[in-house]
Amino acid sequence: MYVKGQIVLAADHRLPADQPLRPKHHPQPATMKTSLLAALLALGYHYSKTLTPETVLQQLFDMNAPARYAFVSDTDAPKLAVIDLETNRQTSLLELAQPARNLTIHKTLGLLAYNDGGDRITIRQLGDHSEKNHQLPHPVTRLQFDADSPWLIAGGADRITLLNSESGETRTLDGYHHISAWLYSPLARQLWILDDSPALYRYSLNEQNQQRYPLPDDWHDLTAAAISPDEQNLLFGATTASNQHLGINWNTETATIAQQIPLTAPLVQPYIDNNGQLYLYISRDGNGHIIPRNDPAAAQTIYAPNPTDRYATGWLDTRLIAVGQSLKSWNLYAPAQAQEHDEQPLPAATRALFITADSKTALIVSDNTPAITAYDLRDGGLQTIALSGIDHPQNLIMGAGNTLCH
Numbered sequence: 127m128y129v130k131g132q133i134v135l136a137a138d139h140r141l142p143a144d145q146p147l148r149p150k151h152h153p154q155p156a157t158m159k160t161s162l163l164a165a166l167l168a169l170g171y172h173y174s175k176t177l178t179p180e181t182v183l184q185q186l187f188d189m190n191a192p193a194r195y196a197f198v199s200d201t202d203a204p205k206l207a208v209i210d211l212e213t214n215r216q217t218s219l220l221e222l223a224q225p226a227r228n229l230t231i232h233k234t235l236g237l238l239a240y241n242d243g244g245d246r247i248t249i250r251q252l253g254d255h256s257e258k259n260h261q262l263p264h265p266v267t268r269l270q271f272d273a274d275s276p277w278l279i280a281g282g283a284d285r286i287t288l289l290n291s292e293s294g295e296t297r298t299l300d301g302y303h304h305i306s307a308w309l310y311s312p313l314a315r316q317l318w319i320l321d322d323s324p325a326l327y328r329y330s331l332n333e334q335n336q337q338r339y340p341l342p343d344d345w346h347d348l349t350a351a352a353i354s355p356d357e358q359n360l361l362f363g364a365t366t367a368s369n370q371h372l373g374i375n376w377n378t379e380t381a382t383i384a385q386q387i388p389l390t391a392p393l394v395q396p397y398i399d400n401n402g403q404l405y406l407y408i409s410r411d412g413n414g415h416i417i418p419r420n421d422p423a424a425a426q427t428i429y430a431p432n433p434t435d436r437y438a439t440g441w442l443d444t445r446l447i448a449v450g451q452s453l454k455s456w457n458l459y460a461p462a463q464a465q466e467h468d469e470q471p472l473p474a475a476t477r478a479l480f481i482t483a484d485s486k487t488a489l490i491v492s493d494n495t496p497a498i499t500a501y502d503l504r505d506g507g508l509q510t511i512a513l514s515g516i517d518h519p520q521n522l523i524m525g526a527g528n529t530l531c532h
């Protein structure tokens with residue numbers, strides 16, 4: 127019996143539990159068995175090559191699927207493009223309830239949460255396409271699922287709401303002056319909140335309590351953060367009252383500043399490789415620093431595109447890529463001994479950068495460009511994947527990436 131892409135035995139063909147299996151008097155010739163096997167393989171191959179959009183979405187439950195399909199949203203249109211990275215083409219265009227300016231995916235529960243920047247979140251069940259709206263007490267600036275539970279984190283300008291996507295229960299964290307950035311650490315189930323008061327907050331989802339750590343009074347414009355795999359070092363950026371831009375290494379165990387790195391412009395973002403051995407700070411003007419964790423004195427200065435919009439590591443952390451209106455990459459075969467590898471133009475300023483789970487490919491979305499640039503981190507090859515129905519790309523996400531802990 128054939129059921130939606132699966133070959134199963136009909137119920138009345140199963141042997142009763144107490145009936146012994148007896149050899150048949152006339153076994154099938156080997157040639158017939160071979161022919162049957164070939165037919166089944168041909169059927170499976172044909173089916174795999176004729177995937178429908180519905181099948182694509184249902185296969186998100188497969189552990190391999192989150193590493194296969196990319197989702198691209200539009201700034202203004204309520205649409206979502208689905209890209210199959212095995213064929214490097216768009217397979218479908220989904221209609222949404224609102225533009226997905228904020229977007230996140232839960233790879234094990236098969237949920238897609240999105241929001242247009244207002245106070246309403248839509249959660250889509252990718253199995254049956256059903257959707258449910260949730261009203262929050264504040265506008266949303268960013269969304270992220272907890273990987274091991276149904277909890278969704280919805281950040282705002284001065285509040286953060288935790289929403290249980292199954293029960294609808296909410297917990298709102300407030301009392302902040304202005305939230306500059308926040309980081310969720312899934313291993314420790316801790317939320318780090320950078321507030322312009324200025325202060326750093328640590329909230330535990332398990333214990334439901336919060337600690338506040340004051341920061342120097344003259345710090346402002348705190349940036350996005352990164353945390354080491356062992357949870358001991360939190361990196362972020364700050365600007366002082368004298369307009370000195372800094373990269374900060376905060377020791378989470380002692381609640382003290384472990385290191386300050388002078389920068390020539392505001393920090394784009396900090397970055398820590400998956401081994402937790404390299405700390406990277408690149409400012410918006412492209413000036414950057416690669417600092418070995420165990421030997422800070424061996425820091426190296428690099429020069430990325432000016433301006434730099436995003437950066438990350440890939441190809442098993444042996445390649446660094448920085449993108450803006452162009453891309454530049456370096457070999458990282460030895461700590462703090464980066465060798466420039468490649469530089470190529472991009473269509474426009476970078477809106478999103480995502481490294482695939484196998485760490486081989488960087489997916490780049492450029493402003494007002496209806497296409498994805500796929501950059502091969504191994505050999506520097508570029509490929510353009512056209513987008514249909516997405517004129518102003520906003521976000522690019524996948525269910526799985528190459529970043530393990532931060």
